[in-house]
Amino acid sequence: MAEHTRFGPAGVPPMFKLMGASTSDVPKLLRAEDLDAFEYGAVQWGQKPQIKQENANLLGEEARKNDVRLSMHGSYYVNLAGKKEVVEASKRRLIAAATAADWMGAYVLVFHTGFYGRFEKDYAFKTCVEALKEVSAEMRSLNLKVKLGPESMGRKFQVGSLEEIITINQQVEATQLVLDWGHLHSRELGRFKKVEDFRVVVEKVEEELGTDALRSMHCHFSAIEFNSQGEKEHHALDEKRYGPDFKLLAEVIADFQMHPTMICESPVLDVDARKMKETLAQVLESRKQTIQ
Numbered sequence: 512m513a514e515h516t517r518f519g520p521a522g523v524p525p526m527f528k529l530m531g532a533s534t535s536d537v538p539k540l541l542r543a544e545d546l547d548a549f550e551y552g553a554v555q556w557g558q559k560p561q562i563k564q565e566n567a568n569l570l571g572e573e574a575r576k577n578d579v580r581l582s583m584h585g586s587y588y589v590n591l592a593g594k595k596e597v598v599e600a601s602k603r604r605l606i607a608a609a610t611a612a613d614w615m616g617a618y619v620l621v622f623h624t625g626f627y628g629r630f631e632k633d634y635a636f637k638t639c640v641e642a643l644k645e646v647s648a649e650m651r652s653l654n655l656k657v658k659l660g661p662e663s664m665g666r667k668f669q670v671g672s673l674e675e676i677i678t679i680n681q682q683v684e685a686t687q688l689v690l691d692w693g694h695l696h697s698r699e700l701g702r703f704k705k706v707e708d709f710r711v712v713v714e715k716v717e718e719e720l721g722t723d724a725l726r727s728m729h730c731h732f733s734a735i736e737f738n739s740q741g742e743k744e745h746h747a748l749d750e751k752r753y754g755p756d757f758k759l760l761a762e763v764i765a766d767f768q769m770h771p772t773m774i775c776e777s778p779v780l781d782v783d784a785r786k787m788k789e790t791l792a793q794v795l796e797s798r799k800q801t802i803q
């Protein structure tokens with residue numbers, strides 16, 4: 512079957528929790544909502560996996576049975592640009608998450624690379640790249656299959672501009688491109704106002720990383736509020752005073768025949784994931800009619 516754009520929530524939707532669902536129930540419940548991706552949240556984890564291997568295996572089995580693609584969001588407590596001991600602890604956290612990601616068969620481990628802190632930006636960034644090369648090599652020696660997915664970040668003091676994410680993907684082996692469009696929007700104080708603004712980013716990615724990396728990118732999306740320092744808060748898609756507008760991105764997904772995995776990070780996770788899916792379906796449908 513041809514690849515298609517997948518949609519799903521970042522973490523377990525609030526309604527599933529109210530229903531008392533266990534993690535391994537999530538793929539089936541998402542499938543019932545016509546969704547087909549799930550980002551497992553390991554955001555509070557330390558230096559050891561905080562899920563039992565048998566439970567991770569079970570989640571993986573259920574995901575495969577229901578054709579739900581799994582990804583994992585690693586610990587928030589990662590800073591690859593910090594002091595030596597902070598960097599070493601961060602590397603252990605990434606390896607712990609990657610180990611559990613492999614247990615469940617997640618295809619990418621998304622994470623936040625770090626903070627510039629007191630370092631000069633270029634130096635901080637180079638430190639991150641070196642640390643990631645070491646993590647990647649260790650993952651290979653442990654035979655871990657999950658890809659490393661450093662995410663584009665929304666605040667100006669965080670490592671993770673579009674250019675930095677592209678460079679990491681070029682320089683570190685076994686990486687997967689992860690773009691958080693809300694973050695890019697807020698880091699650059701509202702850059703996505705029309706289709707052309709998305710197109711510029713997509714063309715740059717294609718030029719630097721190639722067509723396959725472009726089409727198969729992993730995305731986060733939500734409406735976002737920002738101030739002069741960048742990201743402030745994620746919002747629901749219906750809160751129209753906050754951008755970016757998913758319809759504009761959907762046009763570009765159709766134009767470039769992309770099939771991203773689209774993870775919704777709005778407060779109404781699965782509800783907005785479905786809205787995005789419907790929006791893309793409408794865009795694709797209207798093009799068919801134009802061709803006929």
Ligand SMILES: [Zn+2]
Nearest residue numbers: 584622623662
């Ligand atoms: Zn994130």
